[in-house]
Amino acid sequence: MVNRRRFLTLSSLAGLLPSLSFSSAKAVHTSDGPDSQLTTSEGVSPLLSGPIAISTWKQPKANAAAQAVLDGGGRALDAVEAGVRVPEADPEDMSVGYGGRPDRDGHVTLDACIMDEKGNAGSVTFLEHIMHPISVARAVMEKTPHVMLSGEGALTFALSQGFKKENLLTKKAEKEWREWLKTAKYKPIANIERHDTIGMLAIDSKGDISGACTTSGLAYKMRGRVGDSPIIGAGLFVDNEIGGACATGLGELVMRTCGAFLVVELMRQGHTPQQACEEAAMRIIKKQDYKDIQVGFLALNKKGEYGAYSIQPGFNYTLSQQKRTEVTDAKSYLK
Template sequence: MIFESVASYNRGMTDRRHFIKTAAGLGASLSLFTNLKVRAQEGPAPRRPLILCSRGEEWAEKVLRPGWNVFEKGGDILDAVEESARVTELDPEDQSVGYGGLPNEEGVVQLDACFMDGRTHNCGSVAALEMIKTPSSVARLVMERTDHIHLVGEGARKFARAHGFKEENLLTDKSRKMWLRWKENLSDKDDWFPPKDGNYDLEKRPTGTINILALDSKGDLAGCTTTSGLFGKLPGRIGDSPIIGAGLYVDNEVGAAGATGRGEEILRTCGSFFVVEQMRAGKSPREACEALCHRIVKINGGPEKVNFTDKIVAINKNGEAGCFAIQGRKDKPPKAAVISEAGIQIIEGGYLIEAG
């Protein structure tokens, strides 16, 4: 088949992607969508636009402002989400995503990210991506320029390189020293000596992820989740962050949700999809996030068996936002940040288990 122009080719690809990614679930959802619209009309006046970041006060202004600037200039919701997501990816001082992220067992930084457009249910993700600072941008390109959803490892890197992304060593000196310290303390039966001060807690393996969820003035929704994953993970390990329905899910008729923390638990429960469906059934964003936390604790055998945490964030079509975590402290409850025409607000969530 010969296309008359690149533009017509792209339109053909877009139509094909839209059909593939949306047709499968359309029929089963129609009656639910009708019920939701009635509830939305009966609820409070929508607060639009807004952007949510899963980080609290320390990153709120820095992360949210670039995305909000896109909205103020009349830009598209996907651009707003991407601008906010890239902030931490490009910041070497943040060791949870992108450049300077936490390396795997072998000292290699492997990044995961996903992107979802609630208007079309189009989505894209990359996993185990090496040498590219901004996996969120690559995930968006997978969504917009292919009829695939996931690209992994070397394939994801080649795709990024084909689109002009620069390859760079993502391991900063700060992250390298942190990895080396962890490596030296793995065992007392290998040839690695412990650090001079001898102080290291092997149980506290840092995790880091950021969720960006957005609602624009037209009521459209989109989101992104990006991470460097579990510190010291086995090479090739993929957590929940790049998996649609786990680390991120967006439904334009309902809302959006994202997760951070122990990814395996979010994967086992289809976490973000579960939260959105709880909101579809009538729960507020906070109540829906809490419901997932209860479910995770239950399938793990109860609070006494849980030695990890997950934090869930969500927004709904009305512009309401909420968060909830499995573990927390009275002096340090889970938080998220939201920016809207009212400025930046910190949302304080609840938790189930008092952290030690």
């Protein structure tokens, strides 16, 4: 089983001639329970029917929360918010929300964004002391004339909306940070940082799509650093006519290519979700020394077709529909 908090470190790449792969994805895990089923995606993703929730990484609990909303006839927007709130509140998930690894100064700072089927969006960056930044982002979308609030302003707004101020630095995360301080060596490489983000996309019973993305960002980052996760068009983008996409990995590379927007636009041009994710990754690979970095894309179109692709192996995603949940290893450029 792939540990979603660790990208695999490639011990040797000498002589490797990477090529674009279109091999089939392999389902590696299914949820427990009498209604669970194991399925394997062969080639092009199957056309699905009914509500769908799909998220980056192994997130069965998050997907279950989203699916409960969808099964009750709820909006995709409500589903993705409910879904990503699960890892936000999980102290064992050290890359999202409560328990997230701090910046180099010992502060847990959070980024999140959300986007609905009408193109409305909300975002918060550099937010401290609030366990559920995704809900603050939704409040920004619904209760302000803005799309993004940051830092002290985002915190002030959150408190005005009734969110509780809390200490998000757990003893476990603090212990790791103090151990890191002994050398304070920093290199923003996703494979080493064990960094991941939860991005979630959903289609509801009306066929509407929404998405959410939330993270505590790179461990031991420079104070004030913001990645792609809260940026509409980079870490997340939704167009209800076409579909949605989200990204994970080293955010600086995703921002430089407007990754999620690019994936959706490629789908608009006729690419399948899988082809769009692969092309978006290639845009990075062609311009970047990719051997020690990781970026992964996940996409879902209006037909219910989905795709995922990453630079390095180790990226996976969770799909839920009709009481079935599976975690699947994404295809990757390097093997």
